[in-house]
Amino acid sequence: MDFTLILEWIIKGFVLTLILLGGFAYLTLYERRALARIQARIGPNRAGPFGILQPIADAVKLIFKEELTPALADKLLFLLAPVLTVVPAVVITAVVPWGKQSFSLFGRDITPYIADINVGVLYIMSIASIAVYGIVLAGWSSNNKYAMMGGLRSTAQMISYELTLGLSFVGAILLAGSMRMLDIVEAQKTMWFVVLQPIGTGIFLIATLAEVNRAPFDMPEAEQELTAGYHTEYSGMKFALLFMAEYTKMIAISAIGATLFFGGYREFWFLSNTVFSIDHTPWLGPVYIFIKIVILLFGMIWVRATYPRIRYDRLMAFGWKLLLPMSLALVFITAVGIILAEQVNKNLIWGIPVLSILVGLFAVGMIDRVLRRKDNARL
Amino acid sequence: MTTPAPVETLDLSTLLPGFVTTDTRPGYSGWVVDKNHLVEFASKLRDEFGYDLLTSVTGVDYLPDDKMEVVYHAFKTTGGPVLNYKVQVPRQDPIEVPSLVSVYPGVELQEREIWDLFGIIFTGHPDLRRILMWEGFEGHPLRKDWKEAYFEEESKPFKSRWPDGKIVQAENNNKFSDNIAYPAGFDPEKWIPEGEDALYGSLAKYEYTSQDGIKNDHIVVNLGPQHPSTHGVFRVSAVLDGEIIANLKPVMGYLHRNHEKIGERNTFLQNMPYTDRLDYLSSLSNNFGYALTVEKLMNIEVPERAEYIRVIMAELTRITNHCMALGALFNDLGTFFTPLIYLLEERELILDIFEAVTGSRMMCNYFRFGGVARDFPEGILEKIKGLVFERLPKKIDEIDRFMSDNEIIRSRGIGQGILTAEDAIRFSATGPLLRASGVPYDVRRADPYSIYDRFDFDIVVRQNGDIYDRYMVRLEEMRQSVRIIQQAIKGLPVGEFQTGKPQYQVRVPAGESYGRVESPKGELAFYVISTGKPSPWRYHVRAPSFINLTPYGHMCVGQKIADIVAILGSIDIVLGEVDR
Numbered sequence: 007m008d009f010t011l012i013l014e015w016i017i018k019g020f021v022l023t024l025i026l027l028g029g030f031a032y033l034t035l036y037e038r039r040a041l042a043r044i045q046a047r048i049g050p051n052r053a054g055p056f057g058i059l060q061p062i063a064d065a066v067k068l069i070f071k072e073e074l075t076p077a078l079a080d081k082l083l084f085l086l087a088p089v090l091t092v093v094p095a096v097v098i099t100a101v102v103p104w105g106k107q108s109f110s111l112f113g114r115d116i117t118p119y120i121a122d123i124n125v126g127v128l129y130i131m132s133i134a135s136i137a138v139y140g141i142v143l144a145g146w147s148s149n150n151k152y153a154m155m156g157g158l159r160s161t162a163q164m165i166s167y168e169l170t171l172g173l174s175f176v177g178a179i180l181l182a183g184s185m186r187m188l189d190i191v192e193a194q195k196t197m198w199f200v201v202l203q204p205i206g207t208g209i210f211l212i213a214t215l216a217e218v219n220r221a222p223f224d225m226p227e228a229e230q231e232l233t234a235g236y237h238t239e240y241s242g243m244k245f246a247l248l249f250m251a252e253y254t255k256m257i258a259i260s261a262i263g264a265t266l267f268f269g270g271y272r273e274f275w276f277l278s279n280t281v282f283s284i285d286h287t288p289w290l291g292p293v294y295i296f297i298k299i300v301i302l303l304f305g306m307i308w309v310r311a312t313y314p315r316i317r318y319d320r321l322m323a324f325g326w327k328l329l330l331p332m333s334l335a336l337v338f339i340t341a342v343g344i345i346l347a348e349q350v351n352k353n354l355i356w357g358i359p360v361l362s363i364l365v366g367l368f369a370v371g372m373i374d375r376v377l378r379r380k381d382n383a384r385l
Numbered sequence: 386m387t388t389p390a391p392v393e394t395l396d397l398s399t400l401l402p403g404f405v406t407t408d409t410r411p412g413y414s415g416w417v418v419d420k421n422h423l424v425e426f427a428s429k430l431r432d433e434f435g436y437d438l439l440t441s442v443t444g445v446d447y448l449p450d451d452k453m454e455v456v457y458h459a460f461k462t463t464g465g466p467v468l469n470y471k472v473q474v475p476r477q478d479p480i481e482v483p484s485l486v487s488v489y490p491g492v493e494l495q496e497r498e499i500w501d502l503f504g505i506i507f508t509g510h511p512d513l514r515r516i517l518m519w520e521g522f523e524g525h526p527l528r529k530d531w532k533e534a535y536f537e538e539e540s541k542p543f544k545s546r547w548p549d550g551k552i553v554q555a556e557n558n559n560k561f562s563d564n565i566a567y568p569a570g571f572d573p574e575k576w577i578p579e580g581e582d583a584l585y586g587s588l589a590k591y592e593y594t595s596q597d598g599i600k601n602d603h604i605v606v607n608l609g610p611q612h613p614s615t616h617g618v619f620r621v622s623a624v625l626d627g628e629i630i631a632n633l634k635p636v637m638g639y640l641h642r643n644h645e646k647i648g649e650r651n652t653f654l655q656n657m658p659y660t661d662r663l664d665y666l667s668s669l670s671n672n673f674g675y676a677l678t679v680e681k682l683m684n685i686e687v688p689e690r691a692e693y694i695r696v697i698m699a700e701l702t703r704i705t706n707h708c709m710a711l712g713a714l715f716n717d718l719g720t721f722f723t724p725l726i727y728l729l730e731e732r733e734l735i736l737d738i739f740e741a742v743t744g745s746r747m748m749c750n751y752f753r754f755g756g757v758a759r760d761f762p763e764g765i766l767e768k769i770k771g772l773v774f775e776r777l778p779k780k781i782d783e784i785d786r787f788m789s790d791n792e793i794i795r796s797r798g799i800g801q802g803i804l805t806a807e808d809a810i811r812f813s814a815t816g817p818l819l820r821a822s823g824v825p826y827d828v829r830r831a832d833p834y835s836i837y838d839r840f841d842f843d844i845v846v847r848q849n850g851d852i853y854d855r856y857m858v859r860l861e862e863m864r865q866s867v868r869i870i871q872q873a874i875k876g877l878p879v880g881e882f883q884t885g886k887p888q889y890q891v892r893v894p895a896g897e898s899y900g901r902v903e904s905p906k907g908e909l910a911f912y913v914i915s916t917g918k919p920s921p922w923r924y925h926v927r928a929p930s931f932i933n934l935t936p937y938g939h940m941c942v943g944q945k946i947a948d949i950v951a952i953l954g955s956i957d958i959v960l961g962e963v964d965r
Contacts, residue, residue: 041721044723045722045723045726045727046726046727046730047726151604151606152606155606155628155946221719221721222719222793224719232946233612233613310721311721311723312720312723313719313720313791313793314715314718314719314720314791314793314794314797315718315719315720315793315947316719316793316796316797317796317797317945317947317948318628318945318946318947319628319945320796320797373792
């Protein structure tokens with residue numbers, strides 16, 4: 007390990023962080039504009055053409071806002087909590103590959119990802135679970151009942167949905183036969199995993215919403231009941247950090263989803279064997295993954311614009327009684343399907359999507375019983 | 386014209402011989418009950434005569450006669466006219482009247498209001514605290530001998546405002562605090578607020594057993610008065626066992642402006658614009674109720690055309706109100722504004738009509754005694770027709786399609802915040818809240834006013850009394866309102882829109898009058914007493930949002946925190962009316 011390698015890492019990390027933070031700023035604008043379109047409004051369009059300077063205006067406002075710390079708050083933790091939330095959100099994308107081939111710059115081969123570790127998926131899981139500390143500590147240190155409830159809710163929610171999220175990763179890991187992100191992407195050369203894992207992808211997307219506290223699972227914030235949940239007492243830049251963490255996590259988890267199930271940096275299926283395929287023009291990789299991220303983000307925004315919030319106890323019931331058994335069943339189906347395809351007949355691989363869709367249909371039929379307790383049944 | 390409902394000739398004086406007498410004052414009706422036999426009388430009325438819905442309780446201060454009166458208005462949920470009875474007590478403190486909470490729990494908040502504003506102590510009331518004024522307030526403002534700061538004269542127009550032809554603003558004559566009467570020994574500089582021991586004390590009285598049998602410490606959480614989901618400055622104090630509500634009390638009065646005292650200073654007509662500010666989302670319904678009440682006293686007829694215009698405007702108001710109520714309910718259930726904005730779009734179109742007809746979008750001030758202020762302008766009928774025949778039915782169906790089968794709406798609504806039919810009646814709930822519980826009670830049918838008996842429409846009833854049913858009732862009521870407007874537009878006659886000449890000062894004969902309409906939120910009633918002077922002696926508003934809050938705590942206990950706001954949204958309150 008020489009000095010230039012470390013320098014390369016630092017520079018790449020810096021660039022990625024900048025991209026993420028810029029992406030966060032413009033994600034807020036993107037969300038506000040998209041929400042406005044859905045709601046028959048126009049959205050922010052005053053600052054600059056199409057409102058593209060709006061995020062800068064927001065940032066300037068937040069920087070100059072007075073920062074309040076509640077008198078009886080735990081000052082150190084109150085300060086530490088936003089930092090603890092933001093750091094995992096930023097570093098989680100380190101293992102996501104943005105392209106395949108390394109390119110050469112100043113006589114060095116530079117890879118289009120920061121780290122290529124052979125347990126990339128595990129790294130994601132472990133970092134994702136750190137993020138909950140920030141939220142819990144923010145809620146607890148504020149010395150506010152709303153904030154505390156928001157924090158407690160989010161602990162329970164994130165821990166519950168992390169299990170499901172992890173199990174939904176397993177499908178992709180089994181199919182690729184590796185935990186390395188690059189291998190997973192390359193395994194999707196002929197077919198995206200979303201085709202073989204339709205329900206697994208669905209579970210991943212749902213668990214994702216819960217993991218990043220987006221509607222309809224935005225329990226920790228729950229504006230209508232808890233005013234602002236864990237960040238009720240935050241203002242100024244501290245608030246901006248919590249806000250940033252949420253949106254950066256959205257980008258990161260979309261990138262992970264695109265990588266695991268939607269072919270990552272690989273071309274869209276209708277472009278394979280053309281001049282636009284990754285094998286032919288490698289520099290298109292970042293473009294493809296960017297497009298996929300934007301589409302996934304739009305899905306999150308769309309859900310937020312249209313769905314009401316599910317109630318907290320129902321959310322836990324949904325996670326534990328429906329999603330977790332479902333994802334366990336999917337892991338089993340996938341594993342058996344792969345063994346059968348390898349040893350009996352190659353076409354048996356199609357048993358995986360067929361059976362998992364059956365499981366999905368069964369689960370949809372069970373939603374009523376899971377979400378509505380028996381004593382609340384209609385007369 | 387309307388056929389008057391058959392008046393039952395009950396002879397209640399034989400019920401409790403010697404203790405019940407007919408109210409013989411000119412212009413008055415009903416019965417005067419001895420205060421020691423009030424509870425017995427009320428329970429007999431409820432159990433033997435079927436007067437199960439006690440909608441309104443209020444006090445009247447007869448200073449010249451040196452007595453106080455508590456007036457009760459009871460109805461049958463099967464329909465029919467009012468039965469009112471009164472209790473008269475001498476005006477020497479302590480003034481005590483037995484509480485009717487044991488017979489009609491629906492009077493709980495109203496009796497607290499009477500204690501607060503009149504200083505009548507209701508013996509046997511479980512939680513007699515001030516409700517609209519703050520703890521530590523000195524005096525009882527609706528008493529006739531209570532004078533507010535900047536007091537000038539008993540009734541408007543105040544002569545001091547233009548002593549020599551020029552307007553003088555009273556505020557400029559008085560330096561701040563000059564004529565504020567502090568209680569003896571009170572120094573505002575040294576005053577330390579008392580805290581809210583009374584509230585928390587009454588909140589601590591509850592019976593609740595945890596579902597899992599574990600002994601938990603409970604915490605008190607206050608939602609409001611500044612909170613995104615309380616629809617204004619409303620406050621909810623809840624005792625929580627984890628996420629489950631063990632006890633809950635609504636706290637109100639943050640928007641109190643003593644509407645009724647202002648109403649007693651105003652002349653009769655001057656009150657009309659003030660009624661707009663009660664339920665500011667449906668000002669035309671408020672106008673309707675007040676106009677009906679005073680017309681009853683004045684005994685005047687309203688021309689045909691004016692009746693039709695009134696009905697069209699009142700039903701349009703119902704649609705705008707339900708748009709807002711449903712949109713806010715969806716917001717409380719956690720949607721991010723999308724359904725609200727879709728509904729607001731329709732509301733804006735109706736407000737355009739209000740603007741064209743009345744000159745104002747929200748504070749319409751359109752009704753007059755004996756008609757309406759002005760006729761429909763040119764071309765407005767086409768606009769209304771376009772709305773009710775084309776656009777609104779489609780849009781209502783669209784909302785139905787988008788929201789009614791949404792799994793989260795169903796799981797948040799079905800079986801949550803249940804109010805059974807018996808409880809709804811006991812707690813004096815009215816409007817969609819009562820009808821969602823399976824009681825087909827609508828003033829437009831039960832005791833028809835104006836020309837509602839001519840239209841063909843259904844009373845929307847749902848059976849389960851949960852949040853989802855209240856939503857469905859409101860949605861269906863919008864369709865029924867569209868139906869009524871369609872018929873009214875077809876039948877709109879040509880003619881006068883007002884009886885006689887428009888006048889600033891009306892002559893109102895002495896007497897009492899209780900007029901009620903089915904406002905979008907429930908039974909909106911006005912109780913007006915005239916002594917023949919230009920201003921009413923007593924002007925009371927039976928505010929549906931206020932009284933519908935009585936069962937709120939009952940509905941919330943055992944639910945989750947998230948349901949506090951959902952249930953509140955399903956009651957549909959407007960703080961201008963709750964606090965008056």
